Amino acid sequence: MKKVIYLLALVLVFSGCAKVGTSTFKYTKPDFKRVTNSTIIDKPFSKVWDKLVEKLSESFFVINNIDKDSRIINVSFSTSQPEEYIDCGNTSRTFERGKQFHSYNYNVAEPSSFKMTGGTPNNTAFEITHVINRKPSLEGRVNIYVAPQDKNSTKVLVNTRYIFNVDARGQTLFISPISKQTTSRQPIPPLSNSLSFTTNQKNSKDWGEVGNHVYVTCQSTGELENQILNFIKK
Numbered sequence: 001m002k003k004v005i006y007l008l009a010l011v012l013v014f015s016g017c018a019k020v021g022t023s024t025f026k027y028t029k030p031d032f033k034r035v036t037n038s039t040i041i042d043k044p045f046s047k048v049w050d051k052l053v054e055k056l057s058e059s060f061f062v063i064n065n066i067d068k069d070s071r072i073i074n075v076s077f078s079t080s081q082p083e084e085y086i087d088c089g090n091t092s093r094t095f096e097r098g099k100q101f102h103s104y105n106y107n108v109a110e111p112s113s114f115k116m117t118g119g120t121p122n123n124t125a126f127e128i129t130h131v132i133n134r135k136p137s138l139e140g141r142v143n144i145y146v147a148p149q150d151k152n153s154t155k156v157l158v159n160t161r162y163i164f165n166v167d168a169r170g171q172t173l174f175i176s177p178i179s180k181q182t183t184s185r186q187p188i189p190p191l192s193n194s195l196s197f198t199t200n201q202k203n204s205k206d207w208g209e210v211g212n213h214v215y216v217t218c219q220s221t222g223e224l225e226n227q228i229l230n231f232i233k234k
Helices: 002-013 045-058 223-233
Strands: 022-028 038-041 062-067 072-079 090-097 100-107 112-117 127-150 153-175 182-198 203-206 215-220
Touching: 022 112, 038 223, 045 062, 045 072, 045 127, 045 153, 045 223, 090 112, 100 112, 127 223, 153 215, 153 223, 182 203, 182 215, 215 223
Parallel strands: none
Antiparallel strands: 022 090, 038 153, 062 072, 072 127, 090 100, 112 127, 127 153, 153 182, 203 215
C-alpha cells in the first residue's frame, strides 16, 4: 500500500500534462462505536461451558486452549472476508483521462481494484496507468471468559485481538497516446501492510509515505463477538 501511495504522489507531480490525466484519493475513517462483548446467561456454569465448547468445535474457530479451572477458552480464526467483522473506514478514488472516467468507492476492509494515472518523466511519449489490486485478510485470537455468577447464572465475556492484513499488487501500463493500445507492462513490487487492534479499542497506523500521511483506522463491528455470544444464547 505504501508503494500505491507513492505512486499517487507521482500523479500529483505530473498532473499538469493533459495526456497524463488525474487521479483523486480520499480516505474516511470509521465512526467509533462500542460493541457488546459480554452477557449474563440464566443457566448454570457447567451447562453454558459445555454448550460453548460444543458450538466452538463446530464452527470455523480453532480451539487452542481450554482451562475450565481458569474459566478461559482461547480460540483463533482467519478469514478472507474481513469486512464481515471489522470496519476500517472507506476510500473514494477517481481516474480520469480524456473521455475515460472511473469512480471507485470501497470499504478498506474489502477487496478492491482501481486505476491510477502516472507521470511522464523524461518526456516519455506514453500515457502511464497503474492498475492496483488489493487483497485483504483477517486473523486473530479470542479469549472467552466464562464464570458463574451464582448457581443459576453465568457471565460470558469475549475479547478479540484482530490482525488486519492487506496485500497490494499491480502493473504499470505504458499506453500509446495515438493507438490507445498498451505497448508494455511492468509489475509493481508487491507490498503488505498490517494493523492490529482489540475489541472496543480501535487503532490507527500510517500507511502513507513521508509527506503524504494516510492514517488508516480499524475497529471491530462486534459481529464476531456477537457470533460467539449467540452460541449460548439460543
